[in-house]
Amino acid sequence: MTQPNAPGAPLTAGDIATLDFDKTGGLLPAVVQHAQSGEVLMLGYMNREALRETFTRRRVVFFSRSRGRLWEKGETSGHTLRLAAVRTDCDRDTLLVTAVPAGPVCHLGTATCFGDATATAAGRLAFLGALEGVIAQRIADRPEGSYTARIYAAGPKRIAQKVGEEGLEVALAAVAETDDKLVAESADLLYHLLLLLESRGLRLEHVVAELESRHAGRGPAAASED
Helix, strand or coil: CCCCCCCCCCCCHHHHHHCCCHHHCCCEEEEEEECCCCCEEEEEEECHHHHHHHHHHCECEEEECCCCEEEECCCCCCCCEEEEEEEECCCCCCEEEEEEECCCCCCCCCCCCCCCCCCCHHHHHCHHHHHHHHHHHHHHHCCCCCHHHHHHHCCHHHHHHHHHHHHHHHHHHHHHCCHHHHHHHHHHHHHHHHHHHHHCCCCHHHHHHHHHHHHCCCCCCHHHCC
16 A cells, blocks of 8 residues: 655656545645745645646646646647646645646636735745746847856856856945945846846855755854844
8 A cells, every 4th residue: 555655745647546525526636836935826626536647747737627638838829737746735735736837827817816916925926937948038138239148158257257247336335326226236136136047057055055055054154144
């Protein structure tokens, strides 16, 4: 008999038998979350076959209650959900699906079935991850007139120089300019910092992991944070 894995651990097709479909009449609610931003995208329902097909296709498949059949998200619009992982809750009767959408998720054309507005502060911060993707795409495509492609081609030393310049402008704005100016200069600094990290093959998540480590008391500067 298959042994249940711990709540929160990613599931595989072999874990389907451990889920409690009987409690909910054969259908489990499946909350879909953006794998990169963490935004809640939609709610659907899965039976055993839909979940099995989700693992097989690596795209999210639901059971449509109105149509009475399996339904792959985006099968007509092309706005599919590329599977990242599936997890279950402690009672094993609800699914959390993380996925990357290919276009608007809602049939109304909005990014989520709950509208376009970002609902949380974390969702706004997640834009930094999206910006990393834009920077990487600009570097790869090198479109004509792209500032990102041009400064990246100049090399890490030039990017580092820009980070230094922008850091100084942030400091000056903090003591002698308006709040709007400070925000604008901080945005410039963050952009160039992301570009510098990209030039070294690093991502913002590495910086966040370092901060988390320090907060937990494992980093070299943890003692100096207070």
